[in-house]
Amino acid sequence: MASIKDVAKACGCSISTVSYALNNDKRIPEVTAKRIKSIAEEIGYFPSGAARNLKKRNTKRILVAISNFGGPVYHELLEGIHYQLQKNGYTMIVSTGASSDTLLKERSADGAIITDINIATEMLLQIAKNFRPIIVLDRRIEDESVYNMTINNQKAMYELTKAVIKKGYKKIAYVHGVRDVFDNVTRYDGFNQAMKEQDMTVFNEYSGNFTKESGVEIALSIIQEQSPVPDMFICSNDEMAIGIMETMQNHGYSIPNDFGISGFDDIELAQYTTPLLSTVKINHFEWGKSIAKNILKLLNFEKTDISQQKGEIMIRDSF
Amino acid sequence: MASIKDVAKACGCSISTVSYALNNDKRIPEVTAKRIKSIAEEIGYFPSGAARNLKKRNTKRILVAISNFGGPVYHELLEGIHYQLQKNGYTMIVSTGASSDTLLKERSADGAIITDINIATEMLLQIAKNFRPIIVLDRRIEDESVYNMTINNQKAMYELTKAVIKKGYKKIAYVHGVRDVFDNVTRYDGFNQAMKEQDMTVFNEYSGNFTKESGVEIALSIIQEQSPVPDMFICSNDEMAIGIMETMQNHGYSIPNDFGISGFDDIELAQYTTPLLSTVKINHFEWGKSIAKNILKLLNFEKTDISQQKGEIMIRDSF
DNA sequence: GTGAAAGCGCTAACAC
DNA sequence: GTGTTAGCGCTTTCAC
DSSP, X not given: XXXXXXXXXXXXXXXXXXXXXXXXXXXXXXXXXXXXXHHHHHHTOXXXXXXXXXXXXXXXEEEEEESOSOSTTHHHHHHHHHHHHHHTTOEEEEEEHHHHHHHHHTTOSSEEEEEOTTSOHHHHHHHHTSOOOEEESXXXXXXXXXXXXOBOHHHHHHHHHHHXXXXXXXXXXXXXXXXXXXXXXXXXXXXXXXXXXXXXXXXXXXXXXXXXXXXXXXXXXXXXXXXXXXXXXXXXXXXXXXXXXXXXXXXXXXXXTXXXXXXXXXXXXXXXXXXXXXXXXXXXXXXXXXXXXXXXXXXXXXXXXXXXXXXXXXXXXXX | OOOHHHHHHXXXXXXXXXHHHHTTOTTSOHHHHHHHHHHHHHHTOOOOHHHHHHHHTOOSEEEEEESOSOSTTHHHHHHHHHHHHHHTTOEEEEEEHHHHHHHHHTTOSSEEEEXXXXXXXXXXXXXXXXXXXXXXXXXXXXXXXXXXXXXXXXXXHHHHHHHHHHTTOOSEEEEESSTTSHHHHHHHHHHHHHHHHTTOOOOEEEEOOSSHHHHHHHHHHHHHTTOOOOSEEEESSHHHHHHHHHHHHHTTOOXXXXXXXXXXXXXXXXXTSSSOOBEEEEOHHHHHHHHXXXXXXXXXXXXXXXXXXXXXXXXXXXX
């Protein structure tokens, strides 16, 4: 592995001159710099990140820890984060599972964005003792060493529920995602707030886990047990809604004639269902951008933008 | 940022003792090690990756460069790679776009897996002068500094096409993904081989780009221009097939009565279409595992397993 | 304009 | 069993 020494030797100059030339220091005249660069290229030399990071005490990298690479939501979020970081000369690295733990402990990046509920809060706080900034997206941690950014789930779900009630639905059920998770809890709060405000009682509550499969299961159990069917399913996300829709339709139900249904997120698929799914649109790309902007501000100890990402009610054809 | 010195000071011992203790060197007695570890934990100290990587001349990381975080295929591939790396004490970092270039140049990992056609072959070879191993998944590079791993697209598509012909389809059309890309070219080769072997002439060829949207567009243009409809669409991947299916169905066509259709990959969605999509199943999780196994072998200069990933014909209901 | 040298935070060889 | 020290490959201060 060629190092700066090899380049220096090949150029007949010192390593500092090579370093200056490669970093475009104006002290080195154009000609010399050009010569050094072409020799470096010939050798295939690029400065070692590990060495530079150690010396400069930064990496110009941001780590994003996600819980898995599937799911329709991360995609745009990551693109948004990457877009903004790139624009500011930063690199994005993405990790999951145990890899995230290791990378965080090693401080493989200048900052981290966490959206992986599997990373324990306790561990995060331990890491935060010696590493900052960390932005957490999937929960609220009330500790000054960690920063929270969240979607305004409550307000969006409150408004969606109001729209549902206004349409005249009476037997309204709620479909939970993973119970204690921030997104589920706050969406449920918004739902409840609207229901209480309008003196409505909840017809039923079902428990899923944010996946389409769990929606399928919920629908299947309703059909098999011949349970009373609500006239409206308000789901904690799109994927569960789509699972319920398709399964109920396959069993002869017609939407929105037999019942209405809504989702949350506005994933791409929501625009391809029949009928088109009514939902809350979250612009994850834009959200990603603002997350990245905030982490860059935190790196410079600047004040962050603490506003929550807003959702937009999309009333289409499913209720 | 606490360093090993801070821990040594707090422990009243030298930095080497701290290093030994934290790395479970047997020379340090249990009690001492325990004491040092607990002090380190209290401080929130974790060894700096940059420093360790520099000293040890490795990172225990593998970089995976992908073209985007969307798409239904990467998901399982990444999980497979991660699973195997984890098992062997390696960490996986994932990157896209310009970030990948930077990370490769800096040698931020001990090896790299590339499945991003946007990274120019020329640049890859430049990087490979000083960095190995690199495994490339999305093209063939005939250069000893880079290793190729591919799916046996040709054989799988050959067999699928033979099955189609055997069913009696006569007006068989091929739907291309991105033209010059390895997956498309080799799948098309397999298709052609089977067609020629059976003295069949190709009814038509359409050009997409592997996305569902491009499938939708192809179908739309057929309908709008009232072009003759093939009795079979052999598509270069599932997503395009699904786009064509849905669009044609929305315009009154019935599958497989009016025509048959096939995909490639067996993405999750293929199991939810009506009718169920016939396709070639690629086990991307297993493939990811073998890719990871190979890169670990390459790290140790061991001989790799050069077999191509096989596809399995899944004849369901769409032809 | 160029070079010598210190030092980033570790690991590990060596000395005691 | 513990400490001293060299050195990984860079950047950057300081001298010339």
